[in-house]
Amino acid sequence: MGRSKNVMGACCIFAVAALGLLVSAMRALALSSSAPTNTSVLPLVIKADQVPDLLGVNPLQLSAFACTGDDRIAPVLFQVDEFDAAGHVRASAGDSADAEESPGVIDENDEIVMMIGDLGPPCSDEQLSDVRGRLVPVSAESSYLSRPGWVYFVVAERSARVSRRYVRYSSAEDQVSAEGYDIRYEPRNPLIADYFVSHDMKSLVGENILDRQKFRFTARTLGDLVSIGIDEDDLESTLSAVRVGPVRIVREIHSVMTPVPGLTISADVTYLYYARVWEIRVAVHLPQAAALFTSSLDAVASMDYRDKLGIRLSTSAHPGGVLIDGKMLASERSLSLGDEFWYFETGEGINLVAVLSMEKDIPIAPRVHLIDGPDPANPPEAEPGGYPELGWELLGWEDLQARTYHFGILIASLPGFPERGGRGFYHVLQAPIRISQGRSTDGTDAQQ
Incomplete structure (x- = not known):
């Protein structure tokens, strides 16, 4: 490829100018559930050791997105919660997640949290063609999902920030x-x-x-x-x-x-x-x-x-x-x-x-x-x-x-x-x- 990895990392997932349009699609993903009302309120809590390629990553370098049913890409709102070996959470520095400026790297005790309803279908090669950075795809399967839901993590020098909060x-x-x-x-x-x-x-x-x-x-x-x-x-x-x-x-x-x-x-x-x-x-x-x-x-x-x-x-x-x-x-x-x-x-x-x-x-x-x-x-x-x-x-x-x-x-x-x-x-x-x-x-x- 004609770009260095440093440039690729800085580009992150998608152009900043398009981020506002993508945020509007966050809850319009094509997750297929047999019980959509029941599913809509449920979080997805991923133990960090279930995604080994994210171990050792600084959360500030991590972004996530999913693909929609109309061939768009939407950012996925998520957080990384740090826990110690005894299962106690590490406190934030203030009322906002952004107040913690120096998080540790992700280890096997940590949890990655998002909403199940924000997952989407598998992305096509065309949808992934503009991704810059290391791409880590993760799927979730359950009896109430007619097909797996997917989220794609991107590790780059700079993460894409989404201002919305649940x-x-x-x-x-x-x-x-x-x-x-x-x-x-x-x-x-x-x-x-x-x-x-x-x-x-x-x-x-x-x-x-x-x-x-x-x-x-x-x-x-x-x-x-x-x-x-x-x-x-x-x-x-x-x-x-x-x-x-x-x-x-x-x-x-x-x-x-x-x-x-x-x-x-x-x-x-x-x-x-x-x-x-x-x-x-x-x-x-x-x-x-x-x-x-x-x-x-x-x-x-x-x-x-x-x-x-x-x-x-x-x-x-x-x-x-x-x-x-x-x-x-x-x-x-x-x-x-x-x-x-x-x-x-x-x-x-x-x-x-x-x-x-x-x-x-x-x-x-x-x-x-x-x-x-x-x-x-x-x-x-x-x-x-x-x-x-x-x-x-x-x-x-x-x-x-x-x-x-x-x-x-x-x-x-x-x-x-x-x-x-x-x-x-x-x-x-x-x-x-x-x-x-x-x-x-x-x-x-x-x-x-």
Whole structure:
């Protein structure tokens, strides 16, 4: 070829003058999914060791694009999140991903994050003919994709920057803002949200519908003779790190509770936020003394809403659902999940699926936690009488061991009714994704 590699690297992917036109095509890619609504909200998280040709690359030299169904090329919005060997995220320097000017090189602990909906079909040789730099093609396959989705990474001296963002973060307010929601956390307790706006809810547009996020525990000891109640106000929490990018915000919190003097239980909590999905990952570290001290444990994690009336709530075991109307019926007091741990809220513009995950050896069946009326009360709360209170409960947990227990909650606020309802979204979420790296080249013909 007639150009040096230095010139090729400086040219990056495409002419800067065309970048504005390409950004407009970002969400118009030809990804073929059997469940497009379900797929549209899902991120694609690629472990860096799945793309070995990107190991050792400086993220500032990395760009990504995909091909569209109308023979165009569109930049793909992505970020590289750096993690240490223990799985803790490296904090950003400010509210913007661009604030971190000296990232390390990509290593096997890191994650490359984008949206599945931004992938496209394989590019033709003609579409790749103007690419300058080292080209690393990557494909994603899953049962809900009728054909693999492709993204093409380019390593060059200078990367192409895309100004668009799917999520934003304000460190001053500890608030995440996204397409589907805004959520803010208490200044004194970064674990607990006290402000939540759904951008889909028709009746309360732009209004805070959350009283508070609740974590409630009842520990019984001495053969259940003594009960100790713990709520979120008893947790001492510290915001350990925040990682800010255009696709995902990561917040890490370390929490400690002391049920009795001399007995401390700690937890590491990671919140991950995308445009319409947010996720909570919890690792509870139970020491030997706490395991011996506790005969049984009840645990409840819930969101106490000021007003969410008119929503219909369903589960796998109750597909017909119940109406949230401020009247607590007997059938709502024991709303089982069946063998799939999800519930689905629909109505008033909302289509929200919540999914619980936990280790299979935990000897208890989770249930939906629902309060749809003034009885039973569950103080403390800022505004008693707001309905519903909704979340998860683990009741009568016995045989606790000295170990780390892992739990996860994923909440997806869908832009429309999900294909096959809550069950359909759950099955898409559970479907494995196979990541494959194609043959890297310094020019065209990068696919295998």
